[in-house]
Amino acid sequence: MKKAVPHAPQTDAGGPPRQRILAAACELFYKHGIRSVGVEAVAEAASTNKMTLYRHFGSKDELIVAYLQQVAEESDGRWQNMMRSHAGDFAAQVEAWLGYVEQVVSDFGERGCPMANAAVELQGTEHPALRIIEDYKARKRRQLVAMLGGAGYANPERVADEVFLLFEGARISRQCYSVRECPSTRLVEMLRSLLESHRSR
Amino acid sequence: MKKAVPHAPQTDAGGPPRQRILAAACELFYKHGIRSVGVEAVAEAASTNKMTLYRHFGSKDELIVAYLQQVAEESDGRWQNMMRSHAGDFAAQVEAWLGYVEQVVSDFGERGCPMANAAVELQGTEHPALRIIEDYKARKRRQLVAMLGGAGYANPERVADEVFLLFEGARISRQCYSVRECPSTRLVEMLRSLLESHRSR
DNA sequence: TGTTCATGTTACTGGTCGGTAACATATCGG
DNA sequence: CCGATATGTTACCGACCAGTAACATGAACA
Numbered sequence: 001m002k003k004a005v006p007h008a009p010q011t012d013a014g015g016p017p018r019q020r021i022l023a024a025a026c027e028l029f030y031k032h033g034i035r036s037v038g039v040e041a042v043a044e045a046a047s048t049n050k051m052t053l054y055r056h057f058g059s060k061d062e063l064i065v066a067y068l069q070q071v072a073e074e075s076d077g078r079w080q081n082m083m084r085s086h087a088g089d090f091a092a093q094v095e096a097w098l099g100y101v102e103q104v105v106s107d108f109g110e111r112g113c114p115m116a117n118a119a120v121e122l123q124g125t126e127h128p129a130l131r132i133i134e135d136y137k138a139r140k141r142r143q144l145v146a147m148l149g150g151a152g153y154a155n156p157e158r159v160a161d162e163v164f165l166l167f168e169g170a171r172i173s174r175q176c177y178s179v180r181e182c183p184s185t186r187l188v189e190m191l192r193s194l195l196e197s198h199r200s201r
Numbered sequence: 202m203k204k205a206v207p208h209a210p211q212t213d214a215g216g217p218p219r220q221r222i223l224a225a226a227c228e229l230f231y232k233h234g235i236r237s238v239g240v241e242a243v244a245e246a247a248s249t250n251k252m253t254l255y256r257h258f259g260s261k262d263e264l265i266v267a268y269l270q271q272v273a274e275e276s277d278g279r280w281q282n283m284m285r286s287h288a289g290d291f292a293a294q295v296e297a298w299l300g301y302v303e304q305v306v307s308d309f310g311e312r313g314c315p316m317a318n319a320a321v322e323l324q325g326t327e328h329p330a331l332r333i334i335e336d337y338k339a340r341k342r343r344q345l346v347a348m349l350g351g352a353g354y355a356n357p358e359r360v361a362d363e364v365f366l367l368f369e370g371a372r373i374s375r376q377c378y379s380v381r382e383c384p385s386t387r388l389v390e391m392l393r394s395l396l397e398s399h400r401s402r
Numbered sequence: 403t404g405t406t407c408a409t410g411t412t413a414c415t416g417g418t419c420g421g422t423a424a425c426a427t428a429t430c431g432g
Numbered sequence: 433c434c435g436a437t438a439t440g441t442t443a444c445c446g447a448c449c450a451g452t453a454a455c456a457t458g459a460a461c462a
Contacts, residue, residue, distance in 0.1 A: 050450090051410075051452085052408085054452080111324050119376040119377045120322065121234060121321065124312075165385070176320045176338045186362055197398060239420080241418095249439080407459090410458090411454100412454090416450095418450100419447085420448100421446090423443085424443090426442100
């Protein structure tokens, strides 16, 4: 097995240690995966040390949980901002979300959905983080259904599921394809025509 | 970190050691992930020992490569059988493939695409297995395009990509959702209506 | 000034894991 | 029967890693 992160870069950035540690964990866990990143590497990247890390997070498992909670919080916050800044205008909400999707899927640093990746790495265990992932995905689905329902789509659950699977598939595909061939480059246009074909009938 | 596979079950089954080892690796790597399964566990599950394993596979990395090659071989074989047994009848080929998808997605033991899972676990490294994954996915895409093109769909690349992302998304979702809510349960009907809407126009 | 509390530092433990050495056993072809 | 070749067995090494102990430092605050 190759080591994923031999010498962690100092992704410092100030702020209290707990915050720096969490930020470093977010970056490293996402980039290299949960299992292949050691707590020492996280502490180093946060410009601190293992002891301080363990004073804030009782164990690596707790840190993983905190990492996923952080991801969920950021994602939920982003969603709420998006919905609020187009409150009432459902079409604009959908459009804003498509913009976000476009951005995610074309990001060079895209390494898939952090939640899905974590689920893969923790499969077959009873890690408490799995609960967070499940809740997160269910919540995301509900949000999508609500938005599409508001926008007047006939079968919002059905459309949401389809949209969801496409997005999910696109993100995981970014790790399996050479950049040139990855079908995720056409995701947004797929979503557009999918939504078009389910337009409020 | 929780251990994923504390005591490997003896999934014996006869045959020469190399074959048993590979079979055990396939099962364990798929069930619990690559990183969390040790070579000792694989050897035990194959009713042999570490030394014999290392005589056939020079390292764990080689075993991982062999595992993914095996997965690819099986998948390619399945595809060819499916295509051959309905040679000439493209509609029947599509139908057979949908049957396969249905089976995969409703399998209780489904833990996502082994290739995609491996890609997640190896992200950020330069593991030789990544090459195999990339080739595999590109090949799968070509096969799908060929089948759909034969079946007379107007934009086979476009349809294939969409079908692909849906399938990929469905498989990864099985690891993120509680069984009841997983949108993958509706995958096949999604695929059907998607194909229907692109019917040879 | 002196106390307190968070943080830094070093060194360590115990366990796991990939990989190897050395030797024993078994099987099979000549 | 003999020797070659594959396999089993045991023990070990070195690296890594999660987690802890003990102590030093430094800053805020009374």
